[in-house]
Amino acid sequence: MPWLDLLLGLTLVVTGGLALGAQDLFRAVIMFIVFGLLMALAWVRLQAPDIALAEAAIGAGLTGVLLLDTLGYLRRPFGSRTDHPGTEE
Amino acid sequence: MTPRTAAAGVLSLGVTAALGWAVLARTLPPENLPERVAAAMPDSGVTHPITAVLLNFRSYDTLLEIAVLLLAVVVALALREAQPDQPEAMGLDNPLLRAVMAWLLPLILIVAGFLLWAGSYQPGGAFQAGAVLAAAGVLLRLAGVRTAWLDNPILMRAGLALGLLTFLAIGLLVMIPGVPFLTYPVEYAGTLILAIEFTLTLSIGLTLISLFRLTPPYADDPDDTRSPGAPRE
Numbered sequence: 001m002p003w004l005d006l007l008l009g010l011t012l013v014v015t016g017g018l019a020l021g022a023q024d025l026f027r028a029v030i031m032f033i034v035f036g037l038l039m040a041l042a043w044v045r046l047q048a049p050d051i052a053l054a055e056a057a058i059g060a061g062l063t064g065v066l067l068l069d070t071l072g073y074l075r076r077p078f079g080s081r082t083d084h085p086g087t088e089e
Numbered sequence: 090m091t092p093r094t095a096a097a098g099v100l101s102l103g104v105t106a107a108l109g110w111a112v113l114a115r116t117l118p119p120e121n122l123p124e125r126v127a128a129a130m131p132d133s134g135v136t137h138p139i140t141a142v143l144l145n146f147r148s149y150d151t152l153l154e155i156a157v158l159l160l161a162v163v164v165a166l167a168l169r170e171a172q173p174d175q176p177e178a179m180g181l182d183n184p185l186l187r188a189v190m191a192w193l194l195p196l197i198l199i200v201a202g203f204l205l206w207a208g209s210y211q212p213g214g215a216f217q218a219g220a221v222l223a224a225a226g227v228l229l230r231l232a233g234v235r236t237a238w239l240d241n242p243i244l245m246r247a248g249l250a251l252g253l254l255t256f257l258a259i260g261l262l263v264m265i266p267g268v269p270f271l272t273y274p275v276e277y278a279g280t281l282i283l284a285i286e287f288t289l290t291l292s293i294g295l296t297l298i299s300l301f302r303l304t305p306p307y308a309d310d311p312d313d314t315r316s317p318g319a320p321r322e
Binding site (some may be wrong): 066069 | 212217224
């Protein structure tokens with residue numbers, strides 16, 4: 001299935017670029033998660049199921065959750081984080 | 090194009106060219122590593138070559154990896170203690186999530202156990218099982234379930250260090266007959282690897298959970314009407 005692999009590779013580059021270039025952080029995080037899941041698929045295609053498992057679980061799943069959690073923290077109401085002068089919106 | 094962008098572009102192209110050259114101009118003699126691993130498999134104590142490499146042939150690398158993970162979570166713990174606000178019960182007020190958790194949790198634990206056990210003969214192992222375990226912890230926290238034992242600092246730290254300590258202890262104990270560090274005796278290799286992987290799974294799971302739990306809690310502001318996806322000003 002060379003055309004499928006080509007499509008997968010291209011989608012990886014595109015989602016990677018979208019994750020890096022997105023203005024909206026939420027969109028960037030979602031793109032990162034999509035990238036992680038596609039990366040796991042790519043590892044499967046490369047016959048490396050061990051890495052695919054780790055990538056899906058840690059790369060896409062847990063890192064995505066951590067990033068979303070951090071995003072929620074960054075979006076706290078303005079008044080309640082006066083202790084962080086560097087994070088104004 | 091600003092000079093900085095141009096400089097960054099030139100630098101990136103240079104790195105890409107250097108990497109390409111390094112790949113094309115490999116001077117190492119070709120060595121059939123898969124064949125060597127296959128030849129050594131009977132002595133490894135497991136039947137899956139990846140696990141054999143990670144936990145036996147190159148277990149020193151894995152040991153250092155676990156040490157790095159532990160170091161990372163220690164730094165995160167130190168940073169968290171410098172934060173003024175204290176951990177509090179955090180969770181989405183979502184009865185559905187709580188109800189689903191009752192079904193999901195046993196399933197997740199079984200999957201984690203299966204991945205750990207399967208690691209000896211097919212893809213799986215401590216890292217994957219630990220990540221699945223951590224997912225259970227994250228869901229528990231999202232559901233707002235109180236986990237008192239996770240808040241116990243002594244238990245938590247003992248759990249975090251357990252994997253590395255067991256790994257080190259086994260690595261040192263096998264030296265008694267006079268063999269190098271981490272050289273498992275062939276007849277016990279399978280058992281020792283399983284013991285190491287079991288404790289590693291617990292520690293990796295706890296490490297990932299505590300990284301998640303360490304982010305400072307925040308209260309959802311009812312006045313904040315922005316949807317999660319709304320662009321920020």
